[in-house]
Amino acid sequence: MRVYLRYAVRETFSNLWRNRMMTIAAVLTVAVSLSLVGSALLLKQSAAQASAQWQQGTRVTIWMQPTATTAEIANVQSQLANLPIVKRCEFFTQQQDYNEAIKILPPSESKVLTVAAMPPSFRCVPTVPANAFTVEATFSNQPGVYQVTAPEQQIREMNHAIRVLQIVFLALAGVLLLSATVLILNTIRMAIFARRREVSVMKLVGATNWFIRIPYITEGFIQGLLGSAVAIGAVTALHTWYPLHNEFQLSMSALLGTNAVVLIVGVLIGSVGSAIAIRRFLDV
Amino acid sequence: MIRFENVSKTYKNGTPALKDISLDIEKGEFVFLVGASGSGKTTFLRLLLREELPDQGRILEAGRDIGELPKWRVPYLRRNIGCVFQDFRLLPNKTVFENVAFALEVIGRPRTTVESQVPQILELVGLTDKSNNLPGELSGGEQQRVAVARAFVNRPLILLADEPTGNLDPANSESIMALLERINRTGTTVVMATHDKALVDRMRRRVVELDRGEMIRDQVRGVYGIDEGVTL
Numbered sequence: 001m002r003v004y005l006r007y008a009v010r011e012t013f014s015n016l017w018r019n020r021m022m023t024i025a026a027v028l029t030v031a032v033s034l035s036l037v038g039s040a041l042l043l044k045q046s047a048a049q050a051s052a053q054w055q056q057g058t059r060v061t062i063w064m065q066p067t068a069t070t071a072e073i074a075n076v077q078s079q080l081a082n083l084p085i086v087k088r089c090e091f092f093t094q095q096q097d098y099n100e101a102i103k104i105l106p107p108s109e110s111k112v113l114t115v116a117a118m119p120p121s122f123r124c125v126p127t128v129p130a131n132a133f134t135v136e137a138t139f140s141n142q143p144g145v146y147q148v149t150a151p152e153q154q155i156r157e158m159n160h161a162i163r164v165l166q167i168v169f170l171a172l173a174g175v176l177l178l179s180a181t182v183l184i185l186n187t188i189r190m191a192i193f194a195r196r197r198e199v200s201v202m203k204l205v206g207a208t209n210w211f212i213r214i215p216y217i218t219e220g221f222i223q224g225l226l227g228s229a230v231a232i233g234a235v236t237a238l239h240t241w242y243p244l245h246n247e248f249q250l251s252m253s254a255l256l257g258t259n260a261v262v263l264i265v266g267v268l269i270g271s272v273g274s275a276i277a278i279r280r281f282l283d284v
Numbered sequence: 285m286i287r288f289e290n291v292s293k294t295y296k297n298g299t300p301a302l303k304d305i306s307l308d309i310e311k312g313e314f315v316f317l318v319g320a321s322g323s324g325k326t327t328f329l330r331l332l333l334r335e336e337l338p339d340q341g342r343i344l345e346a347g348r349d350i351g352e353l354p355k356w357r358v359p360y361l362r363r364n365i366g367c368v369f370q371d372f373r374l375l376p377n378k379t380v381f382e383n384v385a386f387a388l389e390v391i392g393r394p395r396t397t398v399e400s401q402v403p404q405i406l407e408l409v410g411l412t413d414k415s416n417n418l419p420g421e422l423s424g425g426e427q428q429r430v431a432v433a434r435a436f437v438n439r440p441l442i443l444l445a446d447e448p449t450g451n452l453d454p455a456n457s458e459s460i461m462a463l464l465e466r467i468n469r470t471g472t473t474v475v476m477a478t479h480d481k482a483l484v485d486r487m488r489r490r491v492v493e494l495d496r497g498e499m500i501r502d503q504v505r506g507v508y509g510i511d512e513g514v515t516l
Contacts, residue, residue, distance in 0.1 A: 007389060197373070198386075201386065203362070204333075205363070205386075205438065206363035206364075206438075209356065209359065211392070
């Protein structure tokens with residue numbers, strides 16, 4: 001067994017090195033296609049996260065002027081209390097809004113904020129989502145009100161954009177994954193061709209089929225693995241630096257899940273590519 | 285050791301390669317397979333290696349019908365059969381030692397076995413001092429001796445040789461034959477396909493002659509051509 005392990009590892013790496021140009025091409029194609037898959041998955045989760053927040057959370061926010069007087073705030077508050085289409089409301093002081101902003105915004109933006117510049121706000125849940133627009137119309141021009149935002153529409157538009165983007169990403173990824181598989185298949189075929197003398201001697205002296213095949217399977221497997229490693233790096237970078245991350249607060253587990261999918265798909269296409277090559281070109 | 289029972293083989297393009305061959309080869313026998321090109325000698329050897337299956341009849345090796353062997357057992361069958369070819373089939377980028385060792389490594393023999401067996405077999409074929417040379421640095425006769433060493437290092441029960449002297453001059457042919465005889469004396473069954481008339485005539489071993497797939501002669505102490513007027 002030890003002998004075989006040493007043999008298989010040696011063969012695998014010498015094959016990878018011998019066909020290094022093809023290996024690089026295959027690994028890069030796997031990496032690009034899996035990066036697209038990973039991004040599509042992250043986008044999907046971002047969208048789901050955004051929708052979930054919107055479902056349970058605020059639908060209408062009435063932002064007061066930072067300079068609004070206590071009387072103006074009390075006026076808005078009493079009106080909201082008497083409005084039947086509003087289920088419940090919560091008042092956020094300037095300090096509370098400031099704390100929230102610090103949490104949500106990246107440090108580069110949040111550090112210019114001060115408590116005094118923050119608008120106090122009412123976070124209201126209307127009885128039905130459509131009423132958000134009535135609330136918006138009622139309060140937009142009242143004294144002391146800075147702005148009324150109903151994120152429903154925005155989120156809807158964003159979700160739509162994300163869905164389109166996701167379909168485009170996945171379609172591209174599909175095509176690229178296919179070509180990655182073909183590239184891996186071709187690398188393995190070349191490796192088999194380069195070793196045809198060895199292979200024929202091995203068959204002659206009675207090496208078992210798996211003994212002959214395994215180095216080529218591991219070769220494809222490693223190409224898939226390398227490709228997904230690069231893709232995982234790209235997806236993690238995207239997760240860390242892309243602004244969507246901050247708005248939707250994707251959790252670490254979402255990233256890990258995405259990376260797991262990327263890894264599995266990468267290893268899978270590597271193995272499938274080499275399995276096909278072996279079936280077709282390594283007749284033992 | 286080897287038994288053919290009414291074996292026929294026709295290739296897909298319709299050419300019959302072997303027609304109704306029946307014969308027995310005992311353990312430890314030395315058999316020459318003679319006949320013109322295309323007479324079926326190579327098919328005969330390929331059937332023994334189970335590279336082909338007969339269309340009709342059965343082939344038994346060591347009492348077992350090799351046609352009934354599951355595909356995954358075939359490599360184990362081949363471990364009992366050594367092979368030598370006209371074109372040597374050595375690996376050009378491996379040394380003499382590595383070429384012979386390769387045959388043991390790929391059937392999973394441990395390093396200690398390799399290190400003890402290979403020098404021993406290289407000594408048998410007289411190439412101890414060339415063990416670190418590449419095949420390209422050897423003469424044809426030496427290369428063929430490496431091939432014989434590789435075929436025999438695993439101590440197979442049967443040694444098949446397909447025109448092993450076909451590319452060699454008479455002196456080298458002679459040394460290969462001496463080697464095969466020596467291997468035969470250890471109890472290994474040797475089946476050798478050849479065109480070399482002088483060699484067969486001198487050896488006086490069993491001769492099986494094929495002609496267009498038919499066995500036209502099976503002579504215990506034969507010569508190459510039946511027309512030579514040998515009386516039994």
